[in-house]
Amino acid sequence: MIEIQITRKLHGADGELNLQFETRIKPGELVTIYGPSGAGKSSVLRMIAGLLKPTSGKIIVDGQVWVDKNEKIDLKTASRDIGMVFQEYSLFPNMTVRGNLEFALQKGQPKNVVAEILALTQLENLQDKKPALLSGGQKQRVALARALIRKPKILLLDEPLSALDSGMRAKLQDYILEYHQKFNLTTILVSHDYNEIVKLSKRVLLLEGGMIQKDGPPKEVFSSPIG
Amino acid sequence: MMDLAPFYLTLKLAFFTTIVLFVLGIPLAYWLAFSRWRPKIIVEAIVGLPLVLPPTVMGFYLLLAFSPENAFGRFLDNYLDIRLVFTFPGLVVASVIYSLPFMIQPLQSGFRMLPHVLTEASYTLGKSRFITLVHVLLPNIKGAILSGCILTFAHTIGEFGVVLMIGGNIPNETRVVSVLIYNEVEAMNYEMANFYSLILLIFSFLVLITVYVFQYKRADSSIFR
Secondary structure, eight states: OEEEEEEEEEEETTEEEEEEEEEEEOTTOEEEEEOOTTSSHHHHHHHHHTSSOOSEEEEEETTEEEEEGGGTEEOOGGGSOEEEEOSSOOOOTTSOHHHHHHHTOOTTOOTHHHHHHHHHTTOGGGTTSOGGGSOHHHHHHHHHHHHHTTOOSEEEEESTTTTSOHHHHHHHHHHHHHHHHHHTOEEEEEOOOHHHHHHHOSEEEEEETTEEEEEEOHHHHHHSOOO | OOOOHHHHHHHHHHHHHHHHHHHHHHHHHHHHHHOOOTTHHHHHHHHHHHHHSOHHHHHHHHHHHHSTTSHHHHHHHHHSOOOOTTSHHHHHHHHHHHTHHHHHHHHHHHHHHSOHHHHHHHHHTTOOHHHHIIIIIGGGGHHHHHHHHHHHHHHHHTOOHHHHHHHOSOTTTTOOHHHHHHHHHHTTOHHHHHHHHHHHHHHHHHHHHHHHHHHHHHHHOOTTO
16 A cells, blocks of 8 residues: 655646645555646655655555655655656667666665566567667667566656657557556556556546545546546 | 976876866766755856966965975874975875866766756666666767866966976975976076977877867767767
């Protein structure tokens, strides 16, 4: 179980915004955060990852405290058991595909995990290529594979498919769904693509004006007006 | 008769200066590139000073600082048994300070030009800052590292004012090529002065060509697009 209750003031194009985000996510759930741009979707993900500090609040993951501002606890990103795929391409240009995956191995993790994930994600034929030679879709597939190496407690996907064309996007959605089910990964996806959300998740959080306005299955959330 | 000792000494000085600056430069440039501490601009200005200050001014103050007559020099002399005035180690220390911007600025801009998402991705993979620096950042700013090293090396070879102030003109200890050329001119020995000067001129020209070739190569590579 993931318990999140965080606040932070955000400065965006439309001025200041008080982000107040509170929710619980069950193990193995795939939840989408949806909302207009500037609503703080990515900021929520970044605070879960520890890349952005909340002003106050708590994040508790399976009983382990990641953030408790009252107790002055705010774990470094590296100490949080997460996998994250970013909107921008984030593969390390100096390493091959395989090198990127090997870099993600944790201390004591057997090396054959890399081969296993390469096989699962059907990236074996690309393993010796440098990222510069890959297409956008391939890069994000590798980034997803890299995030899976450590078998994280939470997988954070920050609009990873938004730069891809629709064909590639549909393919990668299938991959995300497949890995999510195979590893029973608790996954939080930021997306503003309606079809993607309906296809991937059973639960949507509608974030607007810094607060969760709606929380439920996609059909319900998208069928009724806000209020 | 051509005197080779100053050439050897100059190369030795440039070599040690580059090594020391490389080791000091990486953490300093990293800090300057990523720290959000506002007063860091003071440090940036200090690093950039050798670009605008007459070398004699820098040499003069270093001479005062290193002199055993003064507190810092006396401390080095009494407690560490180090004498920096008119010695080779003193030249290295002075050169390191004098060439600081030539190493720091390329490294700093190299760090800044890297997409920040690479660093963040590394952290989300459970990697520490140090591991990220060594395995992700440094390998991706190879061009900047090379530029910094080459420029530092070349700049040290071209030093004159600082060297003369702090090192004087002691054969095999502090007489580098630029000082040697000065000596030859003073002695009206224009032929030798011309000969030594030409070597430095060609060397400097080749160094700059090399740096630009690497810079163009870096601009052409599309890895971050």
